[in-house]
Amino acid sequence: MTKKNLRAYFPIFALPTFIAFLIGFIVPFGLGIYLSFCKFTTVNDAVPIGTKNYTDMFKDPEFIHALWYTAAFAVVTVITINLFGFTIAMLLTKGIKGTNLFRTVFFMPNLIGGIVLGYIWQLIFNGILTHFGLTLTYSEVYGFWGLVIITNWQQIGYVMIIYIAGIQNVPPELIEAAKIDGATSFQVLRNVILPMVMPSITICSFLTLTNGFKLFDQNLALTNGLPGNRSELLALNIYNTFYGRVGYEGVGQAKAVVFSIIVGALAVAQLTFTNKKEVQQ
Amino acid sequence: MKDLKKGIALAMAASLSVCALAACGESGGNGGKTGGTTSATGGDTTATSAEGGKVYYLNFKPEQADQWKALAAAYSADKGVEVKVETAASGTYEEQRKSEMAKTDAPTLFQVNGPVELAAWGDYCYDLKDTSLYKNLKSDDFALIQNGEVKGVAYVIETYGIIYNKTLLNKYFETDGAKAKSVDEINTFAKFKEVVEDIQAKKDDLGINGAFTSAGMDSSSDWRFKTHLANLPIYYEYKADGVGSKAAIEGKYLDNYHNIWDLYINNATCDAKLLSSKTGDDANSEFALGEAVFYQNGTWAYQDILNAGELTDDDLGMLPIYIGAEGEENQGLCTGSENYWCVNAKASEADIKATIDFLEWVITSDEGRTAMATDMGFVTPFKTFDEDAKYQPTNKLVQAANEYIAAGKTAVSWNFPTIPSEKWKDGVGAALLDYAQGTGDWDAVKTAFVDGWKTEYDAAHAGDTAAADDGAAAEESTAEEEEAAAVAAN
Numbered sequence: 140m141t142k143k144n145l146r147a148y149f150p151i152f153a154l155p156t157f158i159a160f161l162i163g164f165i166v167p168f169g170l171g172i173y174l175s176f177c178k179f180t181t182v183n184d185a186v187p188i189g190t191k192n193y194t195d196m197f198k199d200p201e202f203i204h205a206l207w208y209t210a211a212f213a214v215v216t217v218i219t220i221n222l223f224g225f226t227i228a229m230l231l232t233k234g235i236k237g238t239n240l241f242r243t244v245f246f247m248p249n250l251i252g253g254i255v256l257g258y259i260w261q262l263i264f265n266g267i268l269t270h271f272g273l274t275l276t277y278s279e280v281y282g283f284w285g286l287v288i289i290t291n292w293q294q295i296g297y298v299m300i301i302y303i304a305g306i307q308n309v310p311p312e313l314i315e316a317a318k319i320d321g322a323t324s325f326q327v328l329r330n331v332i333l334p335m336v337m338p339s340i341t342i343c344s345f346l347t348l349t350n351g352f353k354l355f356d357q358n359l360a361l362t363n364g365l366p367g368n369r370s371e372l373l374a375l376n377i378y379n380t381f382y383g384r385v386g387y388e389g390v391g392q393a394k395a396v397v398f399s400i401i402v403g404a405l406a407v408a409q410l411t412f413t414n415k416k417e418v419q420q
Numbered sequence: 421m422k423d424l425k426k427g428i429a430l431a432m433a434a435s436l437s438v439c440a441l442a443a444c445g446e447s448g449g450n451g452g453k454t455g456g457t458t459s460a461t462g463g464d465t466t467a468t469s470a471e472g473g474k475v476y477y478l479n480f481k482p483e484q485a486d487q488w489k490a491l492a493a494a495y496s497a498d499k500g501v502e503v504k505v506e507t508a509a510s511g512t513y514e515e516q517r518k519s520e521m522a523k524t525d526a527p528t529l530f531q532v533n534g535p536v537e538l539a540a541w542g543d544y545c546y547d548l549k550d551t552s553l554y555k556n557l558k559s560d561d562f563a564l565i566q567n568g569e570v571k572g573v574a575y576v577i578e579t580y581g582i583i584y585n586k587t588l589l590n591k592y593f594e595t596d597g598a599k600a601k602s603v604d605e606i607n608t609f610a611k612f613k614e615v616v617e618d619i620q621a622k623k624d625d626l627g628i629n630g631a632f633t634s635a636g637m638d639s640s641s642d643w644r645f646k647t648h649l650a651n652l653p654i655y656y657e658y659k660a661d662g663v664g665s666k667a668a669i670e671g672k673y674l675d676n677y678h679n680i681w682d683l684y685i686n687n688a689t690c691d692a693k694l695l696s697s698k699t700g701d702d703a704n705s706e707f708a709l710g711e712a713v714f715y716q717n718g719t720w721a722y723q724d725i726l727n728a729g730e731l732t733d734d735d736l737g738m739l740p741i742y743i744g745a746e747g748e749e750n751q752g753l754c755t756g757s758e759n760y761w762c763v764n765a766k767a768s769e770a771d772i773k774a775t776i777d778f779l780e781w782v783i784t785s786d787e788g789r790t791a792m793a794t795d796m797g798f799v800t801p802f803k804t805f806d807e808d809a810k811y812q813p814t815n816k817l818v819q820a821a822n823e824y825i826a827a828g829k830t831a832v833s834w835n836f837p838t839i840p841s842e843k844w845k846d847g848v849g850a851a852l853l854d855y856a857q858g859t860g861d862w863d864a865v866k867t868a869f870v871d872g873w874k875t876e877y878d879a880a881h882a883g884d885t886a887a888a889d890d891g892a893a894a895e896e897s898t899a900e901e902e903e904a905a906a907v908a909a910n
Contacts, residue, residue, distance in 0.1 A: 265697060273694070276638075276696035365637070367850020383514065
């Protein structure tokens, strides 16, 4: 009976979200794909020009640079954020005094917006680098590690919470059994805890991977592409192409489409890979 | 375990939909807000707005945002026509224009900065040939004319050069072994260089941090060098060849550009390695606080300088930017415009008429002219402002510019609107910064300047021919467009 009711009301419950999804995602996405094949000044006067935008896009050395720069950034942040996040989660599930306080403190950076964070860290970095007669925007290498530090600082707390939930869900009897069988704590971690928290790892690596690729506001606030657009991540490169270059709106749009495909493909690949590693409880 | 994953997925889905809904709510809120302002200004106008015309000005200059609002309110109160003024925050005009122009209630009045932007926005510009706006221009040099149509009309003429602190410079002239005794002696690059380097050597005696303010390469300041300073080598090359634009620049005066850039970065308030993060505000406050003697900027910086420190009109003067070109003793300041009014051709007839009426009122009425000349401090290219001395600006830097013209010096024209693209400027700017920091050499600047020009010029022109082809393709595509529109409507 309840199931039947639920089915009857399904459209009513789903409709608001679906409409929001349609307006906020499907329509802009479809329009975006259409615009990527057009030449336009404002989105209302688009004239289709075939695939020219896509060929132009790969002629732009800055785009290729941004692509590699972003890929490197995503790889580094996925590894560091998950490593640190997991380590802190392990420490904070050991029942240390003040665990709750630490959890809160670690989570808090995540509540600050990216732009604010970018400007604050810019001050901090420049404050330190000034002692060496340098600034953060001196070279794109500094910008890179600056961004890595900010993203870590911001996202470690978030993945930590997910890992804590995962670790707490590992049945204590499994760990106990392993210990009785003489497993070292490293073996417990390797063979019991890790496989059991695999679903959390799936989610966290998905989140950090896509976040790494999509990072925009921190990049804008911290370096704004300086020096010479060489610390530009993909999202900022797309934004600058669309708004900053007269006549390149279509190319910017084409970049955005390619960008979504890359992020989507990577996310799917990563999900299938980590899903395989999950174990049934 | 599965439950946990499901729970998190659910939470994520929920947060996603909340975000989506919040976004809708926000844009709805904005709509409500603009609706609010519109009806607020419209409140006292409902009686006469029966003909339906209204004005929406998307202003480029944040320095004058409040003055435009006040002027619009005065016009609304007087004529009963609704005038809305929105100003884009510094550096965001491109974005604002692009998104506002796509709306149903698009701006009826917007700005372009010259021929390069006109190429993109030409279709949106109403022909102003028959308006008194164009007829009152002192010369066609101040109009953007494309295929015989007047697409844009300049409304402010600006001048830049090297602003100097008169008090500090006079103090230097009195020191022992000063390389010059009066500012009139500085009329070549060689002399200027001697003076600058001597000031830098005596900076502690003079109580300053450097001869020049920091040549910041942050985006709030880099245009001073990659655009305004770059204008000089371009100007002299055009002049030598007797042309007004070029498909390929040779970089004949690049060595001069090199010299002046060296002078800027080696005699400044800060080490060249810090330039990448120095902003326009930094340079402005260094100058306003008397930490430096020279500051390359223009008449628009006048208010900012006065507001940031204790300098008064008597402390300010402006020198031409000498780069060591032949005959520069007679060179004046750099004068031109990159602010053109364009009326949105895609607006309704009534709105276009209302907009033109408003602009005509601005340049002919006492209120409008006073606001532009006194409150905003503009020098305008309109004849109507010559009718009375009170419509001449009080801006001290403008007066300095006029003195050079009165002394018979040749003003340097603004040639950067002929720069093929923003990309060119970015390339030159990045190379200049690398050179200054020591992470690159001057050859990279040459490459960006000469080869970059050709690449960007060719790209822009390839675009032109493609656009012509598109014209033919446009008709076939209407069916597709309708389809897309139908999809969007669904």
